[in-house]
Amino acid sequence: DSGVTQTPKHLITATGQRVTLRCSPRSGDLSVYWYQQSLDQGLQFLIQYYNGEERAKGNILERFSAQQFPDLHSELNLSSLELGDSALYFCASSSSGGRNQPQHFGDGTRLSIL
Amino acid sequence: GQQVMQIPQYQHVQEGEDFTTYCNSSTTLSNIQWYKQRPGGHPVFLIQLVKSGEVKKQKRLTFQFGEAKKNSSLHITATQTTDVGTYFCAGWDNYGQNFVFGPGTRLSVLP
Numbered sequence: 689d690s691g692v693t694q695t696p697k698h699l700i701t702a703t704g705q706r707v708t709l710r711c712s713p714r715s716g717d718l719s720v721y722w723y724q725q726s727l728d729q730g731l732q733f734l735i736q737y738y739n740g741e742e743r744a745k746g747n748i749l750e751r752f753s754a755q756q757f758p759d760l761h762s763e764l765n766l767s768s769l770e771l772g773d774s775a776l777y778f779c780a781s782s783s784s785g786g787r788n789q790p791q792h793f794g795d796g797t798r799l800s801i802l
Numbered sequence: 803g804q805q806v807m808q809i810p811q812y813q814h815v816q817e818g819e820d821f822t823t824y825c826n827s828s829t830t831l832s833n834i835q836w837y838k839q840r841p842g843g844h845p846v847f848l849i850q851l852v853k854s855g856e857v858k859k860q861k862r863l864t865f866q867f868g869e870a871k872k873n874s875s876l877h878i879t880a881t882q883t884t885d886v887g888t889y890f891c892a893g894w895d896n897y898g899q900n901f902v903f904g905p906g907t908r909l910s911v912l913p
Contacts, residue, residue: 690844690846721901730903730904730905730906731845731890731892731903731906732903733900733901733902733903736901744898744899744900744901745899745900746899746900746901747900778844778845780845787832787833787894787898788832788833788850788852790835790847790850791835791845791847792847793844793845793846794844795843795844796844
C-alpha cells in the first residue's frame with residue numbers, strides 16, 4: 689500500500705461528458721502528480737502541484753484541468769470526453785516539489801468512454 | 803522535446819537467467835529514476851541515480867548511470883518469478899517541466 693488514495697477505481701461514461709478524479713496524497717507529502725497510461729502512449733505526465741501551486745505542466749490537454757486544495761488532496765477534471773481518453777489515470781505524490789523526489793503512485797482510476 | 807527510449811520492449815527469460823534493460827535519453831539528464839509496474843498494478847519507485855557513472859545495487863538488481871548522463875541500465879541477476887513486470891526509466895526534461903517515462907521493458911520469467 690503506497691498510501692496514495694485514488695477514487696473512484698473505475699469510471700464508465702459517454703463521449704462529451706465530464707468527470708472528476710480524486711487523489712489523496714501520502715500523509716506528509718506536499719506534491720501531487722497526475723499521469724495518463726494507455727497502451728499506445730505509455731505513461732504520460734500531465735501535471736504537478738506543490739503545496740497548492742502548479743509546479744510543472746506536461747502533456748495535458750486543454751480539456752483537462754487539475755487543482756490541489758488546501759488539505760493537499762487533488763482533483764483532475766476531464767471534460768468533453770473522447771473515446772481516446774479511455775485510459776488508466778494515476779496520481780502520485782512526493783514529499784516535496786523537487787526534481788529528485790521519488791514518486792509514490794496510487795492504484796489508479798480506470799476510465800472507460802463508451 | 804526530450805525522448806526516452808528503452809530496449810528491449812519485451813524480454814522472456816527462464817528463471818535463473820540474467821536480464822538487462824537499457825534506457826537512452828535524447829538529452830542529458832540531471833538524474834534518472836527507475837520504476838517497476840507489476841501486471842495490473844501501479845508503478846513502484848525502485849531507485850534514483852544522480853552522479854555520472856554511478857552504480858547502485860539492490861540485492862540482485864544493479865543500476866548504472868552513464869558517464870554522459872544520457873543512458874542508464876538495470877541488470878537483474880538470476881531472475882525469479884517475482885521479477886515479472888514492466889521496468890520503466892524516467893527523468894525530467896531540461897526545463898524541469900515534463901517528467902518523461904520510457905516505454906518500458908516488459909519482463910516475463912518462465913519457471
